[in-house]
Amino acid sequence: MDRFYNLFFESLRGPLAHFLDLPKEAHTSMLMEESPLQDSFRFRARFLGLKIAIALIDETGELDQEKLLSLHRLIQEEPFLIGPKREGDALLYGHLQRCLKALLEDERIWKSIRKFFLPLCHRKAEIVIRETLFPSVIVKIEAVHIRRAALCAWLTFLRQATGSCFATAPALLIQQQHPLRFFSDLHDLLDTGQIKRVVMGKEYSIPFGLNPGVGDLLRKAPFLENSLGIAASLKEAGLFWSPALQQNIREMGPQSPKTLFQKLLLDDEGLTEEDLQEEEYLAKMRMTPLLISQSPVYYQAPSPRAKKVVDWSQRVEKACQVFRAITDCALLRTWEYTLASFADLKTEFTRWNLYISLGMHPEEKGGIGEFLYREIDGELQNTNQKIEALSREMEACQGSLQALEVMFQGAMGATQRNQIKSEWMTQSLAVESLGKFRGELVSRGEALTRVFSSLIEQYDQKMQEYFQELFDPAISAEEAEIIDDSAAGFRLVYKHGRKDASQWTAIENADQYIDSLRDFFSTVERDLEVPEVLGREFLTGLSTRMIQFIQKPAFLTSSFERAKAKQRRSPWDYVSGGTLQILLASYSNRQRPFTEAKICPGSSAELLDFLQKVKKGRALLMHSPTHAFILYPDLLTDNLHKNLRKMEWDAFSQEHIVHTLSHRMIEEHKALFIHRFRQLPAAQTSLEFRLNLIHALDPTMKHKETVVDSCLYEQIPLLPREKAQEAIYQICEVLGGSGWSDLVEEWYGPLDLYNALKYAILHSSKNAFSHEDWDMKIAKAMRDLGYLPTPYLFGDTNWSSWFFGFLHHPITHELELWRLNRTATQGAPMSEWKQWQSPQNSSEWVILIEPNEYFFEF
Known part of the structure; x- marks a missing residue:
């Protein structure tokens, strides 16, 4: 394969290779393939999209029509690349060719791109633009940068990076088939910070994605010391790449890139994990600003260690941004993940994870509903007791009035009658006063019987204004392999009553959860309506007691219990499979199935x-x-x-396949695998051989059958060199070329034959680009002759x-x-x-x- 790469590098010549800087792309791709951490295909998609976007939009922000015509012509003439592991690149160049053709023929597309201007909606949008155009250094963002980022997002062939298939699949079709809708979405995101849709007559806005994802940052992998992405990220974070650093990384063993960045930069700052924990605790306890009565406001200066912690955090974030930017277009990812939030859009608050965890129903023990019901019921019972006491007092007063009336009739003189009349008037006023007070209490009691449902309804409405549950790729990214179909993660966000999504708080822990609820209940108190008879003091007292209640450990415990009972991760985040139909219905404003x-x-x-x-x-x-x-x-x-050609399952062919399979393992496992295989009884059939391979693998290895079958697929039928040479002649005859005999290996499987033929064609043409799809032509010829399934x-x-x-x-x-x-x-x-x-x-x-x-x- 080394000579194939060398020939490929030598053959990257001509105007298209120069225009796209393909020698650099090819060298980087090869280095990335040596480490299994990042996907070289996604890197190429990102590289080509960015390179073309910067080339086509000049420094004034206008489209360079001459370059557009030239590039479209070059790709149209030779849209296929011949090279090692490049059979998939036809997808990239096909996507680019369709985009450039559309840009040439449909003037509405450039008009859509030209609408991108300053100002951007918020600071988060600026960060995304900078990350999209990395490694370009942008001093001040101008309209040209926004337009380049938008064009880059369109030209970058979208690929799934986390558990968001329900969003990636429709997003792919929008990107490829509906560019005007695509650019309209991007414009809405960058200009207003949200995408709006009307669902069942109600307007919903999905804000700027929480983050552009984590890419491969949480993927635990070996050989990080060989990763180009790791080296570039640490360099940007200010850590010099050296053999000593590589050795240090090697000794650390398999790590996720983010963990690696945190550890290395922590050591570089002279900090420890204990330092981080202590500074986190002090940050919570620190009162800043410190207000002293009758004095100016003073701010506590951060300690040297606190400054180092801030520097460390910023350097880690910088390394993560660079690592992510190598394979992902930040603006494209942000748009994709914004769409993903439509997949779990709920038209009823009762379906929210927040509603479930708060316990809004009065029968849910330890919840908000039970607390409110208990408080209001207590107030009602107290009111009823007062009403009963007043009723008894009124009855006594009315009895006194009746007695005075009898006494008045039997009075002997004017003096006695005047005295009784005075007492009667006093008692009468008392009864009237008690009746009025009792009437007020009755009205209060009637209001209390209705206020619970009213408050719950108002809280429901306000919570939907102050909170939102959005797709967060960081939650589902904990899965190691994309094929595991990890469920999509959604996170609770507190909006603080603001429209600017950059000022919202993504809730990630219990402290933030309780703090957001405390702020919410305190803030919305002024907007709640209660019957006038209850008065604002009733609401103020209730809100105060509510805030005290949610800060008790018992409330948080019960919130977790309610969330877990519904198979949710926590009160502030949960995983959901995501629903393709809901996303599409919400996005396209469709109400029918x-x-x-x-x-x-x-x-x-x-x-x-x-x-x-x-x-x-x-x-x-x-x-x-x-x-x-x-x-x-x-x-x-x-x-x-079509039936495959038969092969001999002798000891030599089996040994070759064993060694081929061992090359897919880390160095420490290779020898043990071969030893285990040789200890097993010799296989007499292909079925027995397959089982022996599976049994010889490390028992802790995941997907053992998949690993073995993948290797066998590339190796069957396995041909010795002489028969492989015959196969080459037969395939070349079908392809219309002459035979070629430069075979150097002892054995050739279908993939080996396929690469040998590609090498021969490239060696003959000396040009890596072709108007012929040689990858597909070779594969078809091999299938027609029975050399490939x-x-x-x-x-x-x-x-x-x-x-x-x-x-x-x-x-x-x-x-x-x-x-x-x-x-x-x-x-x-x-x-x-x-x-x-x-x-x-x-x-x-x-x-x-x-x-x-x-x-x-x-």
Whole structure:
């Protein structure tokens, strides 16, 4: 492979390679492939999008038509790249070609881009623009930078980076097929800080995404000392890259990049974990500003250690931004994650995680509802007792009045009658006063019987104004592998009554949760309405006691219990599978159900048959029980299964495959794997050989069958050099070329043959770009001759350059669902999804078969 890379580098010549700075891109991609941490395909998508956006928009912020015409012509003439691990790049250049063509032919697109001006909505938007254009150094953001960032977001081929498939799949279609809608969304985000939609007659605004994601920052991986992304990030954070630092990283073992940055920069600042914990505690306790009565306001100066902690935090954030920016376009990610919040949009507050955790129903023990009910009921009981006491007092007074009336009739003289009359008038006034007071208490009691439901309703409304639950990619990013289909995470955000989303608080811990609730109840008190008979002092006292109540540990404990009872992570964050249909309905303002075709397949064959019946034509959105993606019906052809050529399963071929598989392991596991395999009984059949490979792997390894089957797929049929040479001649004859005999290895599997043929073509042409799709032509010729399995590709996975497809397992020959590269020369079984294609399956696979229903023209 080394000589293939060298030849590829030498062949990157000509105006297109120069225009796109492809030698630099190729060298960086190769270095990234040496470390499994970051995806080189996503890097290339980002690199090309940024390079072209900066080139096409000049320093005045205008479109350079001459460069646009030239670049479109160059890519149109030679849209395919011949190189090692570059078969997926046809997707990138195809996307760029479509975008440039649209930019040339539809003047509305440039008009949409030209609308981007200052000012930006808030500081967070400025950070996103800077990160989008990294590594360009921007002193002051101007309109030209915003336009370049917007164009870069369109040109960067979107790929999924976390558990947001329900948003990534439709976002891909919007980016590729609806550029005017795409730029309208970006303009709304950067200008107003939100995207608005009307759902069931009510306007909802989804603000600027909480963050542009974490990329691969939380992915734990070995060999970080070889990562180009790690080196570039630490350099930007002010840590010099050196052999000593590399050795230090190597000794630290597998780490996530973010953890690595934190540890290395902590040591560089001369700080410890204890220092961080102590400063965090002091920050909570510190009273700043300190107000002294009759004196000016004084601020406590931070200590030297506190300054170091701030510097450390800023350096870690800088390293994380750079690491993320290497493979992700920040503005594109922000838009994607903003759309993701539409997927869990709730029209009823009772479905909110906040509502559940607060316990708004009076029967929920330890909740807000129970507290309010108890307080109001206590006030009502007290009022009723006063009413009863007054009633008794009134009865006594009325009895006295009646007695005085009898005495008055029997009075003997004027003096006695005047005295009785005076006493009667006094008692009469007392009865009238008591009656009036009692009437007020009765009115108060009646008001108290109604005020609970009124307050709950008002709190419900105010909470929806002051809080929001938004998609947070950082929650689901804890999953190590994208194919695990980790559920999407949503986080509670406190808005402080402000429209500027950059001033909102994303709640990440118990202190922030309680603080936000305390501020909320204190702030909204002035806006609440209660019957006049109760008075503001009633509401003030109730609010004060409410704030005291939520600060008690028992309330937080009960909030967690209520959240856990509904399978939520905490009162302030939760995971949800996300709903594609809800996102689409909310985004497109649709109230009617979508037209669907669905199936609960009992086998892979049943699912394939279902897909083959879908009408050919436009791309469609589809979802399995756990994953949303794009279905391309036109990819499903009627190709019959072609039998692979047979191979000899002798000891030599088996030994070669064992060593090939060992190359996929870390150094410490290689020798032990080979030793374990050699201790097993010799395999007499391919099935026995496969089982031996699985049994010889480390017992703690995840997805062992997947690792083995992926390797076998690339190695069957395995040919010795002589037969591989014959195969080369046969394939070259089909391709219309002459034979080639420069084979240096002892054994060749299908992937080896495929790369050898690509090398030969590149060696002959001396030009890495071609108007021919040699990757697909070689793969087809190999399939026609039985040297490569025939798959049935049908959909874009959203993951890097992978497609979904069906094929017959190279060993068991059973029809299975796999993820495959564009040419289906590499792949792995979707073992995680077998349960969704079995006789026991009861979960649906759904296709939204009318694309006009979920995307409206702009």
